[in-house]
Amino acid sequence: MSATRITVLTVPDCPSAPLAVERITSALDGGEATVELVEVRNEAEAARRGMTGSPTVLIDDVDVFAVPGAPTSVSCRLYRDEEGRAAGAPSVEALRKALARAQECCDDDLLDPIGRAGRGRRAPAERGLRVVLQAVLRHFAATGSAPSASDLEAVAAEAGRIAHDVLAELDAEDFLALDPAGRVRAAYPFSSEETSHRVRLGDGVEVWSMCAIDALGIAAMLGQDVLVTSCDPVSGHPVTVSFTSGVAQWEPEGAVVFVGRRPGQGPAAELCCHALNFFADRSTAGTWARRHAEVPGRITSQAEAVAIGTRTFGPLLAED
Known part of the structure; x- marks a missing residue:
């Protein structure tokens, strides 16, 4: 698992920035993470970085404390703790929970x-899987729509197979997806x-x-x-x-x-x-x-x- 990236976006001389860094350090409790303090000097940069007030804490580039609809801004930002009290940085407990969620996946x-799972999306050549999948993809590219099984029979026959059977195998291996009627829903x-x-x-x-x-x-x-x-x-x-x-x-x-x-x-x-x-x-x-x-x-x-x-x-x- 790669180290969690924590970015604190802050305006110059923000009085709450040291508090945010202190609480992040406490929440990490020695855990692996990279912490970066980034000064944002104008509204354009705030919009580009997704800063909705100073300080804004990003975990792996996501503002996990974002308030829906809040505009980007270089103004002061307040957070409320578990008791509803306002502060200039997220509480240590809120940061611990946010970090735990971020570390659940890699x-x-x-x-x-x-x-x-590392096997790639190029179907194997065996059993006509690759040539049929490639025929499906080329049909999409040529027409904008999915082929029917009958459109694929000639290609499947070259591998000694029936198109319906090849499509079912491709579906089972998640190279494409069929609908309940056996039609190609996605490739x-x-x-x-x-x-x-x-x-x-x-x-x-x-x-x-x-x-x-x-x-x-x-x-x-x-x-x-x-x-x-x-x-x-x-x-x-x-x-x-x-x-x-x-x-x-x-x-x-x-x-x-x-x-x-x-x-x-x-x-x-x-x-x-x-x-x-x-x-x-x-x-x-x-x-x-x-x-x-x-x-x-x-x-x-x-x-x-x-x-x-x-x-x-x-x-x-x-x-x-």
């Missing part, structure tokens, strides 16, 4: 469903159903993507320019990512991705896809994390989110 746990990174993430391919075809990370992996998988259009689930602000010759351009500039997973066992479509979203800035991502405390996760930078998507989906259509 990066590998969060990304396990995305990458099939990561694509969805046959409407989601929050729309992707326009370079040739004009439009597809739905399962989640933010999936959307960010499509350009590398297809080797073409794409435009990702999504929406911040907290503020409703649009978020777009355009890939041109492999270079990503984000709007707004401060947009981030929250990477999380719901507790339990199951396919990525159930555990992760509703917990991997674009946010217009770190403040709204922190607000979402606060509202969904049952979903362990963290905020990722733009570069890291693209890297995860590229690593996960880039190899899927590679030739053997």
